[in-house]
Amino acid sequence: MSPAAVDPAESKPLRADARRNRARVLEAAEDVFAAKGIGAPTEEVARVAGVGIGTVFRHFPTKEALLEAVLHVRLSRFADEAESAVAAESTDPGGAFFAFLTSWIEMSSAKTAYFEALAAAGVTLPVAKSEIGGRLLAALGVLLSRAQEAGAVRPDLVVGELIPVIIGVARAAEYAGPDATLRDRAVSILFDGLRPSAGDRG
Numbered sequence: 001m002s003p004a005a006v007d008p009a010e011s012k013p014l015r016a017d018a019r020r021n022r023a024r025v026l027e028a029a030e031d032v033f034a035a036k037g038i039g040a041p042t043e044e045v046a047r048v049a050g051v052g053i054g055t056v057f058r059h060f061p062t063k064e065a066l067l068e069a070v071l072h073v074r075l076s077r078f079a080d081e082a083e084s085a086v087a088a089e090s091t092d093p094g095g096a097f098f099a100f101l102t103s104w105i106e107m108s109s110a111k112t113a114y115f116e117a118l119a120a121a122g123v124t125l126p127v128a129k130s131e132i133g134g135r136l137l138a139a140l141g142v143l144l145s146r147a148q149e150a151g152a153v154r155p156d157l158v159v160g161e162l163i164p165v166i167i168g169v170a171r172a173a174e175y176a177g178p179d180a181t182l183r184d185r186a187v188s189i190l191f192d193g194l195r196p197s198a199g200d201r202g
Contacts, residue, residue, distance in 0.1 A: 021051055022059045024049045024051065025045060025046070025049045025051060025055065025056050025059060025066075026069060026073055028045050028046075028048035028049035028050075029045045029066055029070045030070050030074065032048055033067075033070060034110075037113070038067060038113050038117050042057075042063055042066065045066070064117075064118055064121045067114055067117055067118055068114075068118060068123060070114070071111065071114040071115075072132075074107070075107075075111070075132045076132060078103070078104075078107050079132050079135040079136055079139070081103070082100060082135065082136055082139035082140070083135065083139055085099075085100055085143065086139045086142045086143060089146075092150075093146035093147045093149065093150040093152060094147045094150055094151075094153065095152075097143045097144060097146070097152065097153060098147075098191060098194075101162075101166065101169075102187065104136075104166050105166055105169050105173055105187065108166055108167065108170035109170045109173050109174050112170065137159060140159055140162060144157065144159060151196060152195070152196075153195065153196065154194060154196045154197065155196065157194060162194075168190065169186070169190045169191075172186040172187070172190065173186065173187060
């Protein structure tokens with residue numbers, strides 16, 4: 001069941017109107033945090049959602065609970081997109097692989113801010129060992145294998161080695177900040193290390 005269907009404070013499904021309100025709050029929170037940072041006040045989320053602050057706190061008693069819910073929604077959606085990329089079986093496996101890595105890097109940059117805020121509040125989320133993390137790794141493994149078979153990625157690379165690469169590139173992208181040219185250049189340089197060498201291509 002999706003996170004929008006059940007209130008974490010309740011053991012039974014929400015009424016239709018409450019479910020709609022919760023979904024509106026989550027959507028508004030994602031937009032507000034993306035535009036103004038995760039330090040944006042909950043009151044701003046309520047305003048954008050078109051609900052009272054009491055409605056927000058009924059579903060999410062703390063700011064951390066709201067952040068955690070938004071992060072879960074974003075990661076779930078990204079896992080769905082990853083599985084869609086696998087199901088599509090692109091005619092350009094290398095392009096599909098690097099496009100997925102780029103999306104993951106962008107997601108990781110945003111995710112870091114959520115994790116840091118939650119960690120500061122004493123909340124830990126072992127996403128790497130979660131169901132969502134498992135789905136992402138499985139999708140990454142399929143896309144990697146296809147790209148390697150197509151000769152677009154070095155053959156000795158394994159999925160486990162890609163995770164620190166993704167984290168490293170995400171950090172580099174964060175360091176570049178608003179400088180899109182520098183950010184894209186850093187990603188391009190690091191991606192070059194994943195491509196096959198002349199020897200690998202025979």
